[in-house]
Amino acid sequence: xxxxxxxxxxxxxxxxxxxxxxxxxxxxxxxxxxxxxxxxxxxxxxxxxxxxxxxxxxxxxxxxxxxxxxxxxxxxxxxxxxxxxxxxxxxxxxxxxxxxxxxxxxxxxxxxxxxxxxxxxxxxxxxxxxxxxxxxxxxxxxxxxxxxxxxxxxxxxxxxxxxxxxxxxxxxxxxxxxxxxxxxxxxxx
Numbered sequence: 001x002x003x004x005x006x007x008x009x010x011x012x013x014x015x016x017x018x019x020x021x022x023x024x025x026x027x028x029x030x031x032x033x034x035x036x037x038x039x040x041x042x043x044x045x046x047x048x049x050x051x052x053x054x055x056x057x058x059x060x061x062x063x064x065x066x067x068x069x070x071x072x073x074x075x076x077x078x079x080x081x082x083x084x085x086x087x088x089x090x091x092x093x094x095x096x097x098x099x100x101x102x103x104x105x106x107x108x109x110x111x112x113x114x115x116x117x118x119x120x121x122x123x124x125x126x127x128x129x130x131x132x133x134x135x136x137x138x139x140x141x142x143x144x145x146x147x148x149x150x151x152x153x154x155x156x157x158x159x160x161x162x163x164x165x166x167x168x169x170x171x172x173x174x175x176x177x178x179x180x181x182x183x184x185x186x187x188x189x
Contacts (some may be wrong), residue, residue, distance in 0.1 A: 010034060010035070011034045011035070011057045011058055012034070012035050012055060012056050012057045013025075013029055013035065013037065013056055013057070013058055013059070014039075014053055014055075014056035014059040014060070014075075015036055015040065015059075015060055016040045016059050016060065016061040016062070016063055016071045017041065017061060017062040017063035017064075018040070019062065021062040021085065022039070022041070022062055025062070026039070037055045038052050038055065038056060040071075042067075045067075050074075050077075050078050053074065053075065053078045053080055054078050054079065054080065056080050057080075057081075058080065058081050058082070059071070059075045059080050059081070059082045059083070060084075061075075061083065061084040061086055062084070062085050062086055063086050065086065065089040068084065068086040068089045069089055069092050069095065072084065072099070072107065073096075073099050076099055076100055076102075076103035079103075079105070081105060081107070082105070082106065082108070083108045083109075084107070084108070084109045085110060085111070085112070085113055087111050087155025088155065111156055111159040112155065112156045112159065117156060120160075121160065121163055124160050124163045124164060125164075125166065125167050128164040128167035128168050129167045131164075131168065132167075132168065139168065141153075141160055143156075143157045
């Protein structure tokens, strides 16, 4: 398993995914004195070795759902803890958790790492409880992103929908013509 030298607060980081988020993480990590020991993207994954990955104290994974789970397993197999913000793979959550436990790995996932958004997630749940008393209103989520956004609905929107559903009374879930929560045309029950 990777070792993090907490005395120096210095980490050796493997970046799995080198799109906008990967590049931003690289810039911030270097500014804070960390070292990027491996950058993996769709063009070089086959050339990256286990030995290269093992140089990292942690892997930060922001890729696509189609490759995220295999990336997690690669890290677990090599004793490298993973921090992931990739969304769209949660139907395989149990598989990932089982693999992580089997390998005694480390895994931290969030659909959004912003402190402000996470505060909003909590407010959202509180507001969902309050909405139970107002049957004249239907709950609906609509999100808008820049044209380069790759996942729709976003992981953030899905987390908001799940937060609402976790506190919305059962009888309120079958409103809105059979859809209780809709996000970019996709319904959540």
